[in-house]
Amino acid sequence: MSLNTRRRGAELEDAILDAAWTVLIEQGYSGFTFEAIAARAGTSRPVLYRRWPQRDDLLMATLRRNWGSKPIPVPDTGSLRDDAITYLRNVDYGRTGLMTMISAQLIDYFRATGTNFRDLRDSLRPPGAPTGFHRIVAQAVARGDLPDQPRSPRVVDLPFDLLRNEMLMTMRSVSEEWIAETVDEVWLPLLRAI
Structure with missing residues (x-):
């Protein structure tokens, strides 16, 4: 990815959380690793660590976005x-x-x-x-x-x-x-x- 097309901010976070959700669904918690998520999102592990220092921090962010943020009417x-x-x-x-x-x-x-x-x-x-x-x-x-x-x-x-x-x-x-x-x-x- 060139510097001109590099994702930042909300766009990058959305891509990471989408990738994390896909990894969780496909591989479960045991496969929910920074390596797998970074590869799926097309970014690096340090980018993930800066936002979510622990794997469970990323897990909670992923669940809040894809489950907790969608209340049942x-x-x-x-x-x-x-x-x-x-x-x-x-x-x-x-x-x-x-x-x-x-x-x-x-x-x-x-x-x-x-x-x-x-x-x-x-x-x-x-x-x-x-x-x-x-x-x-x-x-x-x-x-x-x-x-x-x-x-x-x-x-x-x-x-x-x-x-x-x-x-x-x-x-x-x-x-x-x-x-x-x-x-x-x-x-x-x-x-x-x-």
């Missing part, structure tokens, strides 16, 4: 049930492949760092940001669909946790029937019993 349909079903559809549509791939590709990262998927999720989520289901419940309270009272975060987030489990167990999208059954037969009765 939280609907406001006017109905608690419809909000929950629509949100689960949005999560299923937007994250099934990504969640299963990330879980598989980051096993070595979790082992090496002694962390887990929850720790990773929490590090990618803006501090203090409510979950999608916390926002859905808050909307329902504001509309008067639910009483304004304390609720366990486990109960509030149960549909998402069940969805994530189903995705990881089956490694595919969930059915409309599964979503409706989870909301109608598990979550809403539990939420209203509190």
Whole structure:
């Protein structure tokens, strides 16, 4: 690459993060090396080290850009049930492949760092940001669909946790029937019993 066409700033960073994402998907954490990423991006390792001194710094930047920066839309349909079903559809549509791939590709990262998927999720989520289901419940309270009272975060987030489990167990999208059954037969009765 000549000096006249050398990438700098945001253009170079975008190229590096694109290359890092491709390397992560293709080779997993064990292949997520400065050498592999620099070669894929068409740059040098010192360029990467200047921006991200540690491999895990580059990993977090890559995950924030390709996963954490794309929040799942939280609907406001006017109905608690419809909000929950629509949100689960949005999560299923937007994250099934990504969640299963990330879980598989980051096993070595979790082992090496002694962390887990929850720790990773929490590090990618803006501090203090409510979950999608916390926002859905808050909307329902504001509309008067639910009483304004304390609720366990486990109960509030149960549909998402069940969805994530189903995705990881089956490694595919969930059915409309599964979503409706989870909301109608598990979550809403539990939420209203509190």
